[in-house]
Amino acid sequence: MIETGHHRRRVEERLEDPAFRAEYERTRRELDQVNAIMRSLDDLRISAGLSKADLAREIGRNDAVVRRLFTAQVNPELRTVTALANALDAELQIVPRRRKQSSKTQRTAPAGA
């Protein structure tokens, strides 16, 4: 078999650069969020017993569009994603991450609090 570790070694080398690591990790988090939304929609579709063609009809789109969307072959547009969520009786939400107490809150906190 051919030795296939070149990419992994190059990534490990590059991750030693803090700027590369920060952007790599930021991008992975961003991708994870889009992936999670699309996989959740597909899980809801399966739970509802709908084929991709059924779902496409529900939102008035060509079934090839929905098929390509769920197999990551096209960039999902927010409008289409929202339409899919509506058709599956779901909705998209933005949930703020829990953060440490912000510096603004710390500045305005009463003394001794």
Next chain:
Amino acid sequence: MAGRESWDVIYYQDADGRSPVDEFLDLCPTKVAAQLIAVLDDVAEAPPPRYSGGGRWEAMHGAMAGFYEVRAQGPNREQFRLFCVLENGSSEELARRGLSRPAIAVIAGLRKPWMTGFSDRDYASVRRHGDDHRNQVPRRIKE
């Protein structure tokens, strides 16, 4: 078809031993290289037909059918692309190609200014590398 375990990421190497992918990534701004590589790793960890790539991995059409592109945007909205093909099939077929498991084969990279397109010659160059890659049995990759 192989199972759903993660795939390898391999880089095409030409007959002179050059890796167009390494050369391209070395010339990309650090943040752009990080984004492109993050997408490759994301797709390799949850390979097709599972949803992955977060919208930055797209199947190409027309003359480039069979290729997938990874997209990133750099300073001044400059556009960066990696062009890939999938190495998938039965374990016997993969072994014939010298691969122990399915892989994303990264063939080449290109960059272009915002709101411009790649030329037919650019795409032909990518296809020529892709054809060369697929004609090599076992595959000739960067080791």
